Structure formats: C-alpha cells, structure tokens
Amino acid sequence: MNVKGTRDIYGDEARKKKEVELRVASIFEKWGFEPLYTPALEYLDLLKGKYGSEEKLIYEFQDKSGNWLGLKYDQTVPLARFVAEKDVPLPYKRYVIDRAWRYDNPQRGRYREFTQCDIDIVGPKSISADAEVIACAYEVYKSLGIDTVFKISSRKWLNNVLGNPDNKVLRAIDKYYKIGEEEVKKLIGEDKLERLKNTGPDQELNTLFNLLNKYKVKYEFDPFIVRGLDYYTGVVWEVYAGGLNLSIGGGGRYDNLIKRAGTPIPATGMAIGLSRMLELAEIKTVKPVFLAVIDREKAIEAANYLRNYFPIDMDTTDNPLRKQMEYANKKSYRWVIIVGDNITIKDMESGKQQIVTLDSVPKVIKL
C-alpha cells in the first residue's frame, strides 16, 4: 500500500513525466539556468519560521541521534541555505526538478509528495531578473502546448495601496478566486476592495510589463494575486492555463530570505508544479518495439543491431511464441519483430506481417 498522499507513476504516464521533465530542463538550460541538487532532508531549524501558517505541514522527525530533521517543503528555502553558505558567484541562476513534501489534505491532483520545477535568480534586485524568470517559464508552458496567462501583482504595490495590510487581509485577498468578490468584500471591507480594483500598477510593475512585451509573454495585471507564503517581498505572480480557473504555477521576489554573513541578498523565482503540466501537456511518447524470440542467439544479435535505431524490449521469458505475442498485445506495443530462422515484422495495428532482412527493419518501422 502506498503511504497516504503518495503514489506510483508508471506506464505511459511515467513515459510522459520523463519526457516533460526532459523538455522543461532543456528550456531552463537554454535560458542559462544551471542544475542544483539539494537533499530531501534539512535540519528542521532551517525550515521553521519561513512559510507562515503553512509550516504546520512540514514532515518532521528526530533521527537516530536525536537531531530534528524535516523533509523539504519547497525548493526555495534549501536554495537560500545553499547560497548563504556556499561561495557561488552572483547572480546565481539555478533550476531544480525535484520533489517536496507537505502533510496536507490529499485532494484530486494534489499529493503529499509532489514534483516541482523551479527556477530562481539570486543576486539582482533589478526587475529585469523577474522578467527573465517569467519569460523563461512562459516558454516552458508554451513548448508543452499549454496556453497560459501570467497574472501579476506586487507585494510592494499591495502594501502601498492598503497601507501595510496584516496577514489576515493578505490571506483574504489571496482567496479571491476561490471564494469570490462578495466574500472578500466581507472580509476586508468595501473600501479596501475598491482601492485594489481602482489603483493601477506602479512604476516597477510597468517596467516589468514593458520587458514582458519584448519577450512576447501573455500577462495581466491582477490586484488579487498575493501568494500564500510569507517570504515574498516584491512582484508576485500566478500562472493560469486557458479555461482553467486554477493556478498551475507561481512565484515572486523574496529579497529577505537569503542572508550571506548577515547581509540580505535579493532573489526572485518561481515553481511550476509537475502534475498539472502532465495533465495539460500535449506530447507524444515512444514505446519500444517488441522482439519476440524463437532463436535466442540470433535474437541477441538482432537486438544488438536494432537498438541503434529504436528501443527494443526483447523477450526474456523463453515462453512459446503465442505467449510472447500476448505480452506484446497487453503492453499495447504496435510493432513486433520475431527472430527465428527468419526475421518477421508484425504490425499489431493492421495485423499485417512480412519477412525481412535485418538491415531493412529500420526502413519498415518508423516510431
């Protein structure tokens, strides 16, 4: 049995996950972000006091020596630890595709263990860095065939418009798309609501929007974007996919989270949730060709050759051919190559089969 809120990913879904992660990483790299791997475990002290009321969801425990540890709750606080301790040149631009853990209430499409694809730029205080993060993420979604709008606001702007609202007010606004305008009005009052709706973006936001135009990003100014976590200090954004009233990613600026030798280092970044991408991405994955074995020695020779052209799942059961074909059928493989005295290709879709020479196989089968 799986631990509650966790799951196995296998079959075609696993192939898709693999392919999506590959593409996401390759776009992050295209934009000059480099990989950073941080451990699953952190000392609990590091995680505490960073996430506000959400930190009750941290998986925490004592190890065999009595140290308090926690499973990482996001990719941002481990990044902050890393940059504070290691002498990496700034700006530091890293990406990560890794899991995080939250002891949350499991819901449809929401797990206690989940994968995040994050990019962050540490060092620059310039809005150019926020623009670069947003533009890179926009290309990630686009490359997967996911139509998005980036809804953008700013904690700084919010603080100015509402006169440093407390956490209660911020959390109420943050729920705008869940509970609706009337409910928010009840929670924060008509006056604050009207001010939010009628105040335009500030100069920093306008500079950002100007850069995003150059990058050809689709965005909207949205005064109701807050982001839940405590560590944001500047621009914040959420990503909405066409038609869905559901955030599929988000991020923002957090200038006070990282302190190197006591000095704060500005930073900005975002997290893209993988499971929503898996649901929405339109991509094709490749299944292996099945190599059915009558003569194993000849089959090994054929496999050695054909693996240069496509993935080969060769029989390892020594079962009779009929059983081997049943397997190929259950796996929904389209192509079967039967290796005995002859080499036969069978197209499982059309049922057609033909006898061929080994070197003509790659000409007949196109995956």
Added chain:
Amino acid sequence: MNVKGTRDIYGDEARKKKEVELRVASIFEKWGFEPLYTPALEYLDLLKGKYGSEEKLIYEFQDKSGNWLGLKYDQTVPLARFVAEKDVPLPYKRYVIDRAWRYDNPQRGRYREFTQCDIDIVGPKSISADAEVIACAYEVYKSLGIDTVFKISSRKWLNNVLGNPDNKVLRAIDKYYKIGEEEVKKLIGEDKLERLKNTGPDQELNTLFNLLNKYKVKYEFDPFIVRGLDYYTGVVWEVYAGGLNLSIGGGGRYDNLIKRAGTPIPATGMAIGLSRMLELAEIKTVKPVFLAVIDREKAIEAANYLRNYFPIDMDTTDNPLRKQMEYANKKSYRWVIIVGDNITIKDMESGKQQIVTLDSVPKVIKL
C-alpha cells in the same frame, strides 16, 4: 548547514550529473525498460524484514497521525510492493533513477542520501533475464567510458557447494575483497575455502556466460561474490571498474521478494550507484554563452534569437559592463556577447573580440 551525510551538487558537477543521468536513462530505454516512479516514503512495515542486519540503517519515524513511515532504503522493495499490488503485465521491466537513504557512517564518496540507477525484470525465471540485465548495465558503463568487469557467482551455486551455509559464513565470504583470503580462511575454515576455489560454475551459470558472450560482455566467474542483502536467491554479481578494487554496482536474482496474492514472482535486477559513475565517467558538458547587456531591449531580441542555437545566460543585474564581464570570468564562461548599438563577441580564452551581425553569431561560436 547540510544534514550530516547529505550534500548539495552544483556547478560543473551538477551539469555532469544531469548529463550522466540522461545518458543512463536513454540506454535503459533503448533496452526496453520503462520508467517507474515510487515515493520516497513507504510504510515502515514494508521495509522491515527485507534487508537483514542492514535494516537498522532505515530512516524511520511517525507522521503527524502516528503512522510509522520510512524513507526508501533501496529501489527494489518499493518495486516489489508496486508489482504485488498493481496489475501490470508480466514481464515487467522498469528502470528508476532516484535517491535512497541509509543512516550509515558517512565516508569518502559514501553518503546517507545517494542516487541509484536501477533496472529490474519481474516475471521471468529464465537466466535470459539475468543476461539481459547484465548486458544492459554493461552498455551503460561502456557508454560513459568506464571499463568494467562483471564478477558473477550464484547463491544457488554457493548453497550447493557449501551445503546451505548460514548467514555468518555468507557474510565472511562477502568480505573476501576487503579482508583478504587469510582472514576468510580463519572465519570459514580451509575446507570450505578450498571447495569454493576448486568448484567450477554450474550449468545455469554456464548458460548465462554463453549468453553474455553473445552480448560481448566482459565478465568473470568469482566464487567470492555474495551480495550483502538477504533477498537474493540466484545469480549475483558485482561490477568492478578497471584498476579499482571497489564495487561500483551490483545485483542479482530475488525470486521470493515479490508475492502477488501470495504467489512468488521471480525477478532479477541491479543497482548502479551514481556517485562512482560521476567520478569515473569521461564526458564533456556545455556551459552557457554569457550575454552582456548595454541596451536591454536589443539584448532581449538577441537572446530570443540566439537561444535557438545555444544556452544563453543573459545579464539580469543592470550592472555596468565591467561588472558583467567580471561575472562571466568568475563563471569560467568562454564566450561573451555584448549587445548595445553593436553586437560584439569576446572569446575569454584568447581575449580576442569582434563586431558581428546577429545572424552570424552562431557561425562564430561553436560550443
């Protein structure tokens, strides 16, 4: 501070890890293995009783509801759970590249959190499956420029030769390459030692060796290979890299670990440790080209174009050019493109620079 026995991987080492994982996965797929993702957390009950004396090293704890959980200790027991519960067609061939956790004594190159690249074939009892696993792993090492020998024995063979030896004897033989022949002789007696050295491989091993010849795998029969874990039942092997007296991977057959509705399902597989591969692999990774910004709008246009050709790390600081060049230097980037009224390419190795048109940049810079 990192949790003891864990570490961050960054910079060129992270690039190398990324590249090695990509290549390993692509070879696993070429051999028809499909990806399977299992969670980091398992119910502790599942992990207990599988690893013998090693199971004292499991990271275990109670979650907020009082359930006992453990971090996965290897990739094999989670696979066994998966196959027992899910109705996947057999043979089931999966690969996984994921972390495992052991509360072990950290040593050079040995961590409490480490990455394993595993392949397994579940279903066939035929030695053909063992051969396929070994041959696939052999190609993985070869593709990374790592010269290996697979040292192979068999638990079945050992049991026959020594008349079902107890765990104490097995563990003594397993230490042969650590403590030497004299020490093993003291522990198991001259008689048993001589029998091991003078008994040739059995028929099953000879069948395996014959297949491995077909695959062109470099292997040796080695009577002192046992493998530590309790779950092995048949053929076992360890991989040694040229010159190193150190196992860099290993595996074997475990026919009793997986039980579907009470019925045992045969299986075989192996784990390749990633950190040793990282030390030994001879591969080149690509660093980004740095795009220094004088005119940001023009720079964004140039980046939009050039990212089709190579990874671009564009300045996001708005710092003066001198500071931007210092950054490129600290990052050991070879190529810098400066975008202002003109486009200038600077080769940081030779110090040479030239003014070019945007579309000629990909002709000048070859990564």
